Amino acid sequence: MEDHDEAYRAWKTAGLKGRTLLHLDAHIDFKWILPDPESLLQEKSIKHIESKLHEQPFWSLQGKNCEDRIHLGNYIHQAIREEIISEFIWIYPDDPDVKSQARAVGRMLQDVSLPMPNLFHLKQTEPGFFTGIFCGIPFTAAPWSALAKIHPSGKILLNIDLDFCVIQSLYGPDYPFGNLQQPSFWLSPEDFTQTLARTPFAPEMITLAYSIEEGYTPMELKFLGRELAGRLVGTLSLQEEQQFFLLKRECTEHHLERKEEIVKKLETLNAEPPSAAVSFALAKAFAGQSQWEKARRHYETAVQIDPSYRSTYNHAGPILWDRKQFAAAESSYAKMKKLDPNHPDSRLFEIKKQMRRKEWDEAVWLGKKMLEEGMDSLGVRLLTGEAYFRLKRYPEAWSLLSADNGKYFQDLRYLDFLWLKVKTAKQLNKLDDELNGYHHLRQWIPQNAGIHASLALLYLKKQNGYKARKHAWKAIKNWILGLGGPMARWKCRREVLS
Amino acid sequence: MIFQKSISRTDRYEKSPETAWQIVDGKAVVLDRREGELIHFNDLGARIWEELDPSKSFGDLVRILGREFEAPQETLEKDVRKFIARLEKMELIRKCGGT
Numbered sequence: 001m002e003d004h005d006e007a008y009r010a011w012k013t014a015g016l017k018g019r020t021l022l023h024l025d026a027h028i029d030f031k032w033i034l035p036d037p038e039s040l041l042q043e044k045s046i047k048h049i050e051s052k053l054h055e056q057p058f059w060s061l062q063g064k065n066c067e068d069r070i071h072l073g074n075y076i077h078q079a080i081r082e083e084i085i086s087e088f089i090w091i092y093p094d095d096p097d098v099k100s101q102a103r104a105v106g107r108m109l110q111d112v113s114l115p116m117p118n119l120f121h122l123k124q125t126e127p128g129f130f131t132g133i134f135c136g137i138p139f140t141a142a143p144w145s146a147l148a149k150i151h152p153s154g155k156i157l158l159n160i161d162l163d164f165c166v167i168q169s170l171y172g173p174d175y176p177f178g179n180l181q182q183p184s185f186w187l188s189p190e191d192f193t194q195t196l197a198r199t200p201f202a203p204e205m206i207t208l209a210y211s212i213e214e215g216y217t218p219m220e221l222k223f224l225g226r227e228l229a230g231r232l233v234g235t236l237s238l239q240e241e242q243q244f245f246l247l248k249r250e251c252t253e254h255h256l257e258r259k260e261e262i263v264k265k266l267e268t269l270n271a272e273p274p275s276a277a278v279s280f281a282l283a284k285a286f287a288g289q290s291q292w293e294k295a296r297r298h299y300e301t302a303v304q305i306d307p308s309y310r311s312t313y314n315h316a317g318p319i320l321w322d323r324k325q326f327a328a329a330e331s332s333y334a335k336m337k338k339l340d341p342n343h344p345d346s347r348l349f350e351i352k353k354q355m356r357r358k359e360w361d362e363a364v365w366l367g368k369k370m371l372e373e374g375m376d377s378l379g380v381r382l383l384t385g386e387a388y389f390r391l392k393r394y395p396e397a398w399s400l401l402s403a404d405n406g407k408y409f410q411d412l413r414y415l416d417f418l419w420l421k422v423k424t425a426k427q428l429n430k431l432d433d434e435l436n437g438y439h440h441l442r443q444w445i446p447q448n449a450g451i452h453a454s455l456a457l458l459y460l461k462k463q464n465g466y467k468a469r470k471h472a473w474k475a476i477k478n479w480i481l482g483l484g485g486p487m488a489r490w491k492c493r494r495e496v497l498s
Numbered sequence: 499m500i501f502q503k504s505i506s507r508t509d510r511y512e513k514s515p516e517t518a519w520q521i522v523d524g525k526a527v528v529l530d531r532r533e534g535e536l537i538h539f540n541d542l543g544a545r546i547w548e549e550l551d552p553s554k555s556f557g558d559l560v561r562i563l564g565r566e567f568e569a570p571q572e573t574l575e576k577d578v579r580k581f582i583a584r585l586e587k588m589e590l591i592r593k594c595g596g597t
Contacts, residue, residue, distance in 0.1 A: 041520040041529060046538060049527065439532050466587040 002308065004029060005075035007159050007207035011084045014205065020087040020152040022201065023076070024144075024160045026167035026216070027176060028090055028108055030135075031074035032115040033066050033081075072214065080135050088134055089152055090141045093186065095169045098143075102128035104171035105141055109134075144187070147199060158203035162225040163216040165192065174323075176216060180316045181328070183218035184251055189228040189244075206232055214412075215313040220284055222308075223247050223277035243269055247281055259285075276306035280314075283339060292338050299339045312345050321352065344375050351383045355390075363387035378408035382417050389420060394427045402433075415444055434458060449479035505579050507557035509596030511550055517590055519547065530590060537590075542567065546581055552594045556582065 001007065004025070011019070023029065043049045070078050079085045095101040105128060113120035113134075122132035122139065129149075130141040142150060144164075166178040168186040178184075210225045211217045217225070227244040230236035236244075246269065250262045263285045270278040279302035286295035302309040312318055317332035330353070337346040347370055354363040367384025370376075381400045388397035401421045408414050422437035435458050442451050452475035459468035513519075516532040526544035528537045539547055545566065549559055559582075560575050567574060585591045 038518065038529075040536060041518060041522075041527060043522065045523050046525060046527065049522065049536065443534065464587055464589075466584075467589070 001207065001209050002211070002213055004072045004159075004161050004207075004209035004211060005070050007209065008070060008075035008079050008084075010207055011079060011157060011205070012082070016084050016157070016205070018086040018154065019084060019157045019204065020089065020154045021076070021079070021085045022089050022091065022150075022152060022156050022158050022203070024091045024158070024164045026093055026161065026163045026170065027073070028076070028112060028141075029073060029161075030076045030112045032112070033069055033074050033077050039066075072209075072211070077135065080137060085137065085157070087138045087152060087154065089139070089150055091144055091147060091150070091164075092141065092170060093164055093168050094144045095171075097169070097171075098127050100171045101143065101169065104169075104175075105130065108170070109141065144195075147195060150199075152201070155204045156201055158201070158206045160206070160208045160228070161211050161216075162209065162221070162228070163211050165189070165224055165228070166217050166221055177319055178216070178218060178221075180319055180323070180325075183221055183316075185221060185224060185248075188248065189224055189231050192228060193231040208232075212308070212311055212313055215316075215319045218316065219309065219311060219314045220251060220281060223281075226277065239269070243275060243278055247277060250281055250285065274301050274305065276302045276309055279305065280309050287335050287339060296339055303340075310340065310343065314340075317349070318345070321349075326356065344370075344377070347375065348377075348379050348383065351380075351387075355383060355387060358390075360387045360390045364391065378411045378413055378417060381408075382413055382420065385417075385420055385424070389424055389427075392427075394424055397424045398428055398430075415441070418444070431458065431461060435462070447478045449475045452478060505556055505582055506596060507555060507560075509556045510552050510554065510594050511556075511582065511586070511591045512552045512594045513547075513550055514590055514592060521548070528590060530588070532589065537588075542577070543581060546578060547585075550585075550591060555596060 001010075040049055066078055066081070076085065076088065080088065092101075092105060102124070106124065109120070109122060109130060116135075119135050120133065122130050122134065122141075124130050128141075128143050129146060130139070132139060140150060163178065165185045165187040166183070167175065168178075169175065172179075174180050208225060208229055210222055212219055212222055223244060227236070227240075230240060243266075246262055246266050250259065250266065253259045253262060263282065266278055266282060266285075270282065279298045283295045283299035283302060286292075286298060299309075315332045315336045317329045317336060320326075320329035320332055333346060333349045336343065340346070347366070351363045351366045351370075354360075354366060364384055364387045367380055367387060370380045371384070381403075385397045385400040388394070388400065397420075401417065401424055408417060411417075418437060418441050422434055422441065425433040425437055435455070438451055438455050438458065442448070442455070445451060452471045456468050456471035456475060459465075459471060514530075514532075517528055517530055519526055519528045521527075521544060522538075524541055524544065526539045526547040528539070528547065529535075530537060542563070545563060546559065549562055554562070556578070560571070560578055563578060564571055564574055569577075582591070586593070
């Protein structure tokens with residue numbers, strides 16, 4: 001599977017209950033999912049409703065139900081709620097710096113328990129080894145090297161994310177991604193399967209996610225997932241064994257001559273029938289040698305065999321840009337543009353570049369052209385809307401931003417979109433739209449003191465003293481107690497990790 | 499009280515589309531999706547909430563409730579008025595007709 005939350009749907013479809021989850025991942029995949037409002041109304045009595053609310057002291061109701069709000073970062077919470085999982089074991093990657101890794105894991109556990117600290121009681125019994133109660137069920141977090149010390153009970157669901165083999169340091173500068181400049185792996189599929197074979201675990205179901213689409217696993221390492229799946233079920237052909245051997249050597253070899261030799265072997269091996277992974281590796285290798293014709297041909301073959309190779313994250317450019325490594329991002333985009341000149345992301349990147357240079361008119365022109373050509377997306381609307389906003393052309397910005405009707409809510413940039421919408425409504429004195437925008441934002445960021453303060457001021461303008469007072473009070477309360485507030489962190493440190 | 503609006507007998511109100519509700523234990527449990535809150539009303543509040551409908555004016559509401567609750571007309575009207583004003587401030591209902 002591509003996204004790890006598909007594992008939850010697989011467990012649910014199989015009707016599993018009360019299983020032990022053995023989660024091998026560089027991320028814990030547990031974020032609090034706020035309660036489903038409609039389900040509260042189905043309760044038998046007020047007492048039942050209140051007891052459910054008591055379980056969620058920082059609760060806030062959202063329009064969408066829990067199922068709609070599941071994503072790759074929170075699906076384990078829903079699986080615990082539905083009693084699919086009754087014991088949770090998180091195995092995280094080994095890192096030579098045990099202390100830093102343990103500190104990073106401790107911080108993560110604190111963060112996930114912030115909304116409900118009294119449901120989490122964990123102890124660090126030895127460096128990096130955490131045990132106790134996690135969201136009401138038994139929990140263990142341990143490094144890969146401590147796998148033999150784990151003794152799960154009951155039937156096991158083995159849940160692997162490929163980024164487990166790729167991201168080694170959970171505290172590293174690139175975390176939550178792998179090494180951005182030189183994608184490589186710390187654990188090979190052979191070592192993985194051999195270590196697992198030495199344990200008494202016999203999983204009832206194995207789920208394996210690539211996690212390419214959010215950029216956690218670099219596209220050039222997707223083949224590791226194919227190899228791991230093949231090794232786990234024992235279906236690798238001899239040709240595949242050879243291909244995976246060479247692909248691994250290609251991405252770990254730094255000697256130029258030896259690298260060229262590997263590329264030649266891969267080219268011979270890829271003649272009949274070609275594979276997407278090998279073709280993509282060859283495209284990257286020839287692009288590195290500026291042999292663009294050859295590179296483009298191999299890239300097209302890869303995309304033809306497996307269209308997922310045309311992903312936004314088929315290069316590190318988007319992540320480098322987000323990390324403000326602008327020069328490296330530009331060169332990454334330039335290479336990808338040569339391989340795939342019509343990729344919509346390359347066009348979006350041109351707008352981003354103009355905006356960074358504060359060439360707002362140019363950005364508007366490029367954005368409008370994309371929309372005219374039917375390339376309508378949240379990214380285009382957000383960037384073009386922002387360029388209009390910077391030019392103080394608020395009505396034009398509003399016409400782009402107001403046409404969303406919530407259809408983009410699953411996009412990661414939706415929050416930026418909402419903020420821009422609120423700012424534009426303010427400039428246009430659209431009081432009700434600004435109010436609606438803040439309410440919408442409040443559903444996404446429930447304990448934000450700033451949002452409540454803005455709501456208080458807007459209600460004051462609307463002459464609704466009742467609501468103005470209420471939000472002013474919430475602003476103060478959330479500042480003191482809310483997520484990330486000084487009291488919350490102190491309380492969590494005291495209660496969760498003893 | 500600041501920002502108090504007056505309510506006439508011909509005013510009509512409708513429930514906000516941002517609400518969902520259910521009668522639980524004889525009480526009205528109202529879900530305010532916009533604020534992310536769950537509010538419950540006592541038996542009189544629940545009856546007012548049930549009867550709130552654009553086809554009924556404030557006067558109609560008081561008449562209907564007067565038949566069900568043994569209370570002087572003046573006291574009942576004062577209580578219903580106060581309750582409706584509060585619901586309007588909470589944006590759980592909005593005016594949809596009348597003066």
